[in-house]
Amino acid sequence: MDRAHRRLRRRNVSTAADLMRDPQHDWHPVGASAALAAGATQAASLLGRELVLWRDAEGRCHAWDERCPHRGARLSLGRVDGANLVCRYHAWAFDGRSAACVQVPAQPDSPLPAAAARAYAVCEAYGLIWACIGRPQHTAPPPFPEYANEHLRKHVCGPYVLNASGPRIVENFVDMAHFGTVHDGILGSAAQLQVCRYDVGDFDVGDGSQGLIATRCMAWQPQPNSVAAQGSEVEYTYRIVRPFSAMLTKLPQQQSGFIEAIALFVQPLGEERSQVWLVLAVTDFAQTDEELSAFQDRIFEQDIGILENQLPKRLPLHPRAEVSVACDRMSLAYRDYLRRLDWRYGVLPASVAPDADTAS
Numbered sequence: 001m002d003r004a005h006r007r008l009r010r011r012n013v014s015t016a017a018d019l020m021r022d023p024q025h026d027w028h029p030v031g032a033s034a035a036l037a038a039g040a041t042q043a044a045s046l047l048g049r050e051l052v053l054w055r056d057a058e059g060r061c062h063a064w065d066e067r068c069p070h071r072g073a074r075l076s077l078g079r080v081d082g083a084n085l086v087c088r089y090h091a092w093a094f095d096g097r098s099a100a101c102v103q104v105p106a107q108p109d110s111p112l113p114a115a116a117a118r119a120y121a122v123c124e125a126y127g128l129i130w131a132c133i134g135r136p137q138h139t140a141p142p143p144f145p146e147y148a149n150e151h152l153r154k155h156v157c158g159p160y161v162l163n164a165s166g167p168r169i170v171e172n173f174v175d176m177a178h179f180g181t182v183h184d185g186i187l188g189s190a191a192q193l194q195v196c197r198y199d200v201g202d203f204d205v206g207d208g209s210q211g212l213i214a215t216r217c218m219a220w221q222p223q224p225n226s227v228a229a230q231g232s233e234v235e236y237t238y239r240i241v242r243p244f245s246a247m248l249t250k251l252p253q254q255q256s257g258f259i260e261a262i263a264l265f266v267q268p269l270g271e272e273r274s275q276v277w278l279v280l281a282v283t284d285f286a287q288t289d290e291e292l293s294a295f296q297d298r299i300f301e302q303d304i305g306i307l308e309n310q311l312p313k314r315l316p317l318h319p320r321a322e323v324s325v326a327c328d329r330m331s332l333a334y335r336d337y338l339r340r341l342d343w344r345y346g347v348l349p350a351s352v353a354p355d356a357d358t359a360s
């Protein structure tokens with residue numbers, strides 16, 4: 001057993017697979033970059049843990065445990081002083097680089113206590129702040145290559161807070177059979193509910209991991225986007241790249257050259273409560289940010305009405321837990337993907353028999 005494995009065992013984590021299936025060890029969005037100005041603090045929540053996000057005077061973002069190590073005051077109530085975060089209660093100052101306490105004003109002439117805030121890995125991508133509260137198993141947040149396309153306009157929608165599990169939300173995002181029922185008159189029509197056959201397979205995410213892709217997903221939509229002048233047949237491609245991250249691209253055939261890519265990133269607040277961010281990369285440069293958000297807000301509000309009312313709230317992974325039909329093949333592939341990871345968060349594991357899942 002090498003040193004790394006011994007260290008993992010000491011932490012009660014036995015293998016790399018254990019790390020991969022624990023959401024603590026992945027990157028998750030925790031806030032919008034634009035909402036955190038230099039010198040500002042902001043409270044956030046991730047996987048049941050409370051965080052403070054703060055940006056120092058030089059623009060570096062930090063994600064720390066919300067609790068001050070002195071007497072537990074919320075650090076998000078504090079203030080930023082240059083490169084330090086100063087607690088509101090007794091004004092202890094913590095250094096942005098080391099998180100160590102560097103000032104105790106009540107005892108200026110005494111040695112500093114061996115105290116430090118708990119700092120987490122943090123980065124910024126796609127207009128969002130990302131944190132990992134465990135041991136990062138990926139070097140970066142999930143790949144969303146469309147964001148780097150300079151010919152596409154970028155916009156962050158949300159966040160949307162809802163009482164639903166992350167896996168239920170991802171599954172809804174790749175579900176084509178609800179367009180005409182939940183989004184009648186916009187993304188589908190109640191008069192035309194049939195879902196055409198589409199293809200599902202594995203794909204190389206590009207960061208050393210495997211994801212899922214659904215291609216040739218065709219849907220007729222009365223209003224494919226907020227600038228569409230007419231209904232159109234739309235070609236969708238869906239990708240699932242991490243357990244809580246999925247993307248779609250839309251090509252409306254009546255809008256020549258129009259491209260819309262949407263990334264859905266779930267911020268798991270708890271196993272049955274989530275915050276969702278939608279990041280757009282689109283050819284639409286005409287509308288205001290408010291207009292772009294309004295369209296997505298309308299669609300997602302309709303989804304929330306379903307997502308908060310699914311039973312059980314956690315996605316059941318037992319193959320016979322729910323009845324599926326052929327057009328559910330992307331959702332079935334997602335469930336299989338989670339089973340292969342032995343994923344445990346926001347799901348009822350495959351070992352839970354269908355008649356036992358009503359407890360959640």
Ligand code: FES
Binds near residue numbers: 071072073
């Ligand atoms: Fe933070 Fe005392 S609780 S300095």
